[in-house]
Amino acid sequence: MHIVACIKQVPDAKNVRIDPNTNTLVRQGVESIVNPFDLFAVEAALRIKDETGAKVTVITMGPPQAEQALRETIERGVDESILLSDRAFAGSDTWATSTTLAAAIRKLGDVDLIICGKQAIDGDTAQVGPELATLLDIPYATFVKEIGLMGESHFRVTRQTDEGTEVWKLPMPCLITVLKEVGEPRLPSLRHKMRAKKAEVPVWGIGQLGLDAEKVGLSGSYTQVVRVFSPPRRTDRVLIEGLPEVQAEQLFNYLKEAKVPGL
Amino acid sequence: MHYFLTEEQQMIQDLAAQIAKEKIRPQRAELDATEEFPWDIMKVLAQSDLFGLYIPEAYGGMSGGVFENCLAVEKLAEGCIAIATTFAASGLGAYPILLFGSEEQKQTYLRPIAAGKRLAAFGVTESGAGSDVSGIQTTAVKDGDHYILNGTKQWITSGGEAEIYSVLAITDRSKGPRGASFFIVEKGDPGFTFGKKEKKMGLRASATRELVFQDCRIPKSRLIAREGMGFIIAMKTFDKSRPGIGALGVGLSQGALDIAVEYARKRIQFGKSIINHQAIAHKLANMATKTEAARALVYSVARYMDSDPGDVSKLAAMAKMFPGDVAMEVATEAVQVLGGYGYMQDYPVEKMMRDAKILQIYEGTNEIQRNIIGQELSKEYGRLKETFF
Numbered sequence: 001m002h003i004v005a006c007i008k009q010v011p012d013a014k015n016v017r018i019d020p021n022t023n024t025l026v027r028q029g030v031e032s033i034v035n036p037f038d039l040f041a042v043e044a045a046l047r048i049k050d051e052t053g054a055k056v057t058v059i060t061m062g063p064p065q066a067e068q069a070l071r072e073t074i075e076r077g078v079d080e081s082i083l084l085s086d087r088a089f090a091g092s093d094t095w096a097t098s099t100t101l102a103a104a105i106r107k108l109g110d111v112d113l114i115i116c117g118k119q120a121i122d123g124d125t126a127q128v129g130p131e132l133a134t135l136l137d138i139p140y141a142t143f144v145k146e147i148g149l150m151g152e153s154h155f156r157v158t159r160q161t162d163e164g165t166e167v168w169k170l171p172m173p174c175l176i177t178v179l180k181e182v183g184e185p186r187l188p189s190l191r192h193k194m195r196a197k198k199a200e201v202p203v204w205g206i207g208q209l210g211l212d213a214e215k216v217g218l219s220g221s222y223t224q225v226v227r228v229f230s231p232p233r234r235t236d237r238v239l240i241e242g243l244p245e246v247q248a249e250q251l252f253n254y255l256k257e258a259k260v261p262g263l
Numbered sequence: 264m265h266y267f268l269t270e271e272q273q274m275i276q277d278l279a280a281q282i283a284k285e286k287i288r289p290q291r292a293e294l295d296a297t298e299e300f301p302w303d304i305m306k307v308l309a310q311s312d313l314f315g316l317y318i319p320e321a322y323g324g325m326s327g328g329v330f331e332n333c334l335a336v337e338k339l340a341e342g343c344i345a346i347a348t349t350f351a352a353s354g355l356g357a358y359p360i361l362l363f364g365s366e367e368q369k370q371t372y373l374r375p376i377a378a379g380k381r382l383a384a385f386g387v388t389e390s391g392a393g394s395d396v397s398g399i400q401t402t403a404v405k406d407g408d409h410y411i412l413n414g415t416k417q418w419i420t421s422g423g424e425a426e427i428y429s430v431l432a433i434t435d436r437s438k439g440p441r442g443a444s445f446f447i448v449e450k451g452d453p454g455f456t457f458g459k460k461e462k463k464m465g466l467r468a469s470a471t472r473e474l475v476f477q478d479c480r481i482p483k484s485r486l487i488a489r490e491g492m493g494f495i496i497a498m499k500t501f502d503k504s505r506p507g508i509g510a511l512g513v514g515l516s517q518g519a520l521d522i523a524v525e526y527a528r529k530r531i532q533f534g535k536s537i538i539n540h541q542a543i544a545h546k547l548a549n550m551a552t553k554t555e556a557a558r559a560l561v562y563s564v565a566r567y568m569d570s571d572p573g574d575v576s577k578l579a580a581m582a583k584m585f586p587g588d589v590a591m592e593v594a595t596e597a598v599q600v601l602g603g604y605g606y607m608q609d610y611p612v613e614k615m616m617r618d619a620k621i622l623q624i625y626e627g628t629n630e631i632q633r634n635i636i637g638q639e640l641s642k643e644y645g646r647l648k649e650t651f652f
């Protein structure tokens with residue numbers, strides 16, 4: 001079995017701020033990390049590997065320094081990794097990103113399962129997983145909290161929805177996006193750390209992927225970011241304090257004054 | 264300070280530091296309070312390959328030495344020495360097999376120990392045999408293809424939790440110190456049970472129990488080396504393990520220093536950070552200097568030991584004793600720097616001070632270490648023919 005986990009390198013959210021003049025993210029001096037949700041995707045893949053001996057490949061699209069994110073996953077036990085990097089990929093929206101990832105997965109060929117984190121903590125779109133499955137024309141399930149093999153050619157996945165949980169049977173090949181419930185990401189091991197240090201990370205650009213420059217990067221993107229800004233602080237907040245009983249009374253009076261129906 | 268570590272040694276440090284930060288630090292207070300055995304963390308350590316650092320690749324290890332093991336122990340100890348002791352004690356139990364075991368014993372026992380699948384433990388101490396190991400009463404009597412063990416070992420680290428025990432027993436009382444032998448006893452062997460778990464001042468996440476042998480029958484193939492080798496095996500094991508106890512002291516000191524300095528920079532009294540009050544600054548300066556001196560000693564001795572020198576008892580004793588004393592002092596001073604907060608269980612230095620005390624007691628009290636150093640000095644200078652006057 002061959003499992004591909006897709007990951008993204010993102011700025012460490014603890015340290016991100018927005019430049020008030022330009023309304024853009026200040027990325028300078030901000031440490032990059034593997035998108036936390038993608039670590040769950042890698043963990044889900046490694047747990048299937050532990051059970052079945054499956055091969056796990058991790059791919060990411062990003063600038064050359066995204067190689068570091070790939071090495072971090074090798075330190076945790078991933079077999080191989082591929083960096084999709086090309087100047088032509090710059091400015092990709094989720095669609096152009098999915099187009100690029102889909103080309104890489106087609107090139108890999110024998111893939112039985114693709115796992116993505118449920119969303120990235122920078123863009124928060126949760127779109128790449130479903131778009132990638134659509135482009136590859138394979139079934140997918142989002143917000144998966146449990147996955148297991150079901151016979152030779154299917155997976156049994158449990159989805160978390162707003163209404164409750166759903167259990168699906170998905171044929172291979174398929175794609176899932178996962179929640180943190182799939183299992184706490186393991187820490188590196190010394191042997192894998194040593195392997196990661198020496199591992200070759202192939203870099204695929206539009207040439208290797210056979211992609212048209214028009215279909216990727218900014219020119220292949222249907223959406224464009226016009227402006228990023230911090231929402232203005234709301235000043236109409238009322239803080240209620242004190243013992244729970246006192247707070248309840250304050251809240252009741254506030255709602256009554258606001259003429260909330262039923263009070 | 265830069266200790267000229269290789270890339271691999273740096274990786275060992277980084278990995279152990281990551282485990283301490285992400286897994287040990289968040290759990291240490293709770294494990295101390297509940298006295299629960301840290302199985303979750305042992306599993307993380309098993310998966311990290313660190314249990315096999317000092318074990319040759321031929322037996323599933325990483326082919327490092329005492330130094331590599333000390334680097335890992337130190338970083339884990341920055342988080343909690345109860346957990347780091349549990350980790351290190353498996354090595355103490357494994358060393359008799361590694362140093363003196365047969366090929367078959369090494370293949371059978373070192374592999375699961377290196378993989379962290381089975382913990383090892385070391386059983387020497389008895390109620391009447393602490394510093395004076397020659398007082399042990401546990402006996403092993405040969406009976407055909409078996410040995411039958413009788414007696415009780417006391418205060419055995421990881422007792423009941425570990426599965427592989429290196430146990431010292433008397434095989435021939437008439438031979439005195441040459442009448443003791445080491446055996447491998449497995450959890451589950453007939454006649455082998457455990458006494459109650461001890462309640463301790465500190466080191467509470469580490470399990471300390473009695474090993475009780477009542478007509479415990481083990482195959483004769485469990486004898487390590489030959490009959491009568493017991494004391495030599497014990498002493499050679501201690502030579503290898505003592506720098507590791509030193510590394511526990513260095514780690515604990517560093518952990519306490521980190522908290523003390525951070526606190527002293529933030530705590531404002533009389534209009535300025537207390538680190539800017541000379542009384543506190545001088546305390547911190549002493550703590551930092553002694554911690555670094557202890558580290559330099561442990562690293563030097565551990566590295567020297569890995570070069571397979573002859574007699575290292577004096578250096579091993581120094582590398583155990585000095586960092587242990589430093590840790591007790593640094594932890595006590597850290598509590599003082601934090602003042603009332605330091606005395607509260609909400610802050611970690613109170614536990615560090617309780618934990619530190621064991622470093623001056625176990626694996627040979629620091630008084631015994633000084634005895635060893637004194638005896639070795641006397642021997643060394645006795646051999647010299649010159650005078651220094």
